Amino acid sequence: MEGSKKLINSPDTCVDQMLAGVVGAHPSLLLHTKKRVVQQRNWDRQRGIVGLISGGGSGHEPFCAGYVGHGMLAAISAGSVFASPPAYSVVHAIRCIATDNPGGALVIIPNYTGDCLNFGLAVMQARNEGLKVQSVVVGEDCALLSSQHTSSAGRRGMCGLLFVYKICGSLAEQGLTLDELHDEAEKVITCMSTLGVSLSSCSLPGAGPLFTLQEDEMELGLGVHGEAGIERLKVCSADEVVGMMLDRLLSSLSLSSGEDVAVLVNNLGASSQLEQWLMCGLVQQQLKARDITVHRIYAGHLMTSLDMAGIQVSILKLPPEVKDKWLGCLDDITDAPAWPGSPASVPVESILAPKTSRDFISIVETEPKIGGPILNEEQCKLLKSCLKAVSESLEAEETKLNELDSGAGDGDCGSTLRRLTEGILKSMDKLTLDRPAVMFQELAHIAESSMGGTSGAIYSLLFMTASNALHKMDQLTAENWGLVWKSGLDGVMSYSNARPGDRTMLDALVPACELYLSSPKETASQTLLAVEQAVAAAIEGCSKTKDMVARAGRASYVSEALVTDFDAGAYGVTVWLRAILDALQRKETTPTTKYTCDNKTCIKK
Known part of the structure; x- marks a missing residue:
């Protein structure tokens, strides 16, 4: 099958050249070329705060290099297109952030098999080296919660990851310990739910579409790698699509009249800005009609799927006991280049000054140990x-x-x-x-x-x-x-x-x-x-x-x-x-x- 048109030089080099472009446009970021690790250029190991580390396959830009910055991630590890980064890359990211840092590192893992395996192996290796590190797996997709789906893999990690990055990144700046941040991340995950809809497939660099949708079809509940959704439907109005999505989202969170939420509206890549903001407005209108208060709503290209046309909606439930704290964290300023929030999205301005930090110190790889039987x-x-x-x-x-x-x-x-x-x-x-x-x-x-x-x-x-x-x-x-x-x-x-x-x-x-x-x-x-x-x-x-x-x-x-x-x-x-x-x-x-x-x-x- 003939590959779809893309402005690249080669499928083999496009990820590395993309990362170079991101860092070139944002000098506050530092790229470790051979490891595909992006980190805060001025990360300070001695200040003692917990560093957040995440990552995943490329092709989802600006996820996740775009969320490296004060108040969000300290470093990320990027894989090839739609492929988990190898463990050695993740270990390097952990070393960069956790070495000589009494605060340690919290590794935030999207719930996909490859990410869980590679990041899990990396965390194990880092602990063996004596580094202070914990991990948490994020899965908030509500498409596969029905009894027909019996996968042991769990819920897929979607754009709701951004809520974890932002809230925990802000709390890390405030001085919470590694254990406290881990527990807070778990609370955020239990309060999130995400669902997507697509009007077209995506295509990998150098390849054709991953699946086919007819002109009058759309896919509900698909994954960000083009995995099949829960239902293939005839294209209908935006009002109807939002209604179907909110029915499932609110049910998965047991949300009812009078409750409070924050919302992400994620453009999967090829939807127009007109459609994106139209859907953003309809989500607000329909939630208000159901007597649910939207305190914050963010929209944009947040976690894309290459050139897929579609939208994801992620809802964060704000329980009374954490509502003010989490909203404060969402409002805190960050210099992560892709975070969609700004003072214009905050009803009451609350901006924290960014902290200063020192230059990056390189980490030397460990040598393999020698031992075991000898062969003739x-x-x-x-x-x-x-x-x-x-x-x-x-x-x-x-x-x-x-x-x-x-x-x-x-x-x-x-x-x-x-x-x-x-x-x-x-x-x-x-x-x-x-x-x-x-x-x-x-x-x-x-x-x-x-x-x-x-x-x-x-x-x-x-x-x-x-x-x-x-x-x-x-x-x-x-x-x-x-x-x-x-x-x-x-x-x-x-x-x-x-x-x-x-x-x-x-x-x-x-x-x-x-x-x-x-x-x-x-x-x-x-x-x-x-x-x-x-x-x-x-x-x-x-x-x-x-x-x-x-x-x-x-x-x-x-x-x-x-x-x-x-x-x-x-x-x-x-x-x-x-x-x-x-x-x-x-x-x-x-x-x-x-x-x-x-x-x-x-x-x-």
Whole structure:
């Protein structure tokens, strides 16, 4: 499909050039180019206030670099378009803000699987380094609250994140502690609800539209990445659209006559200013008609979805016990360039003078630790052949993996895994093959720096926790390989809500690991048979995903009618497990068993 027109040089460089443009236009911001981290240029580590850190995929501008400034965020980590930033980028942001800062850092995470995994891994690493840091996950989308949606992923993070940034940023300036800010953020989240409507799809740089709407159709309740909504309707009047949205929003917050709110009206990217402000006025009118008082309303391009035409409405309920405090926080002045509030939006002027701060101090990356079993030359050669076989097999399956992913995600699973294999092959001669514990650390870095998004976080967690297990071992036996595998899986599941049966890569990985662990491995032939049986279990698990309901990841937000084939992540697991088996079989002289998968079933030949 021909890509939509965009004023870019290349899809591969557009994010970095966009960030350079943002910082060039706002000298108060500082860009760490290689890490894609934007922070307050004059952040002062010694003043002791808590620094707020957030981030997410690009393509949602001005979210979230536009909200870096005094009274809002101290720093952000930006990912590729619609992809979570890798953990190493988030760790760098935390180091910049929390190092030598007794106040610490509060990491505010949008509730998307990739963000939760990557930011969760980063928080864990930062804590291991002794930094003072807490995190909170923000999810306020009310589209998926009905009984028909059973996703374990929870409510998606939408433009309501801005209420958390602004209120907690103001309270941080006032000197609240990290624990107090964490608790306040949780209160704000429980009082928020957001819903969106779209008249058109968005298109990624270099690609076509993510979905198709007919000229007379609109989508209610869709996500900011183009995930399917709860209902596809015929286009109707703006009054009717606002009425439908408010019905759901007020119900989700249990709002009734006489209550108080603040409101965000978010332009998803391609709606005209006329439509945006028209919708803003209608929201005010209809809330007033329902005897609900709108104390503040902000409108603009707040968290866009590239070139999507549509509007989101986010409502913040103002309970009496926090109403004045939260309104004061919303009114406090900030130099974050994209915050839509101004003195003109405040009924009673209340402006705090910005605090002064000192220049940025650079942070040095930590070195990987050395330890674990040492392999001999023959074992290193076998390990290298396995890595090459995996890389070649995943590259050969790129198109099929993308096709499998197109119905449930954004159709890039194969491309994402191909970037991993390119990173592995490029670094092959530099990998510390004789020390697997170190090599898996290196693979974790390759995964998070080359893949990005959810897949990058999952594979990085898999490799990093496998490395941690290897560091505790004196020798690497066939049995210990199984324990390393199990540790990697435990690491992934400790930061993800996904479990076997949720239609993810775990449906192939877990049964394969369990079968390998339970099989005898006293001889080389027994070990090879154990691997063969593990491959068969992975293929069987992958086949079962065809009939599963997605309950985790981006596919959990998509209509079941659109998810009709294998899970792409599970199929990817079968690809690299089969490649490992082939490499091991080439070393042995035993008869080989070949496996193949077509688009309908997996079979043994």
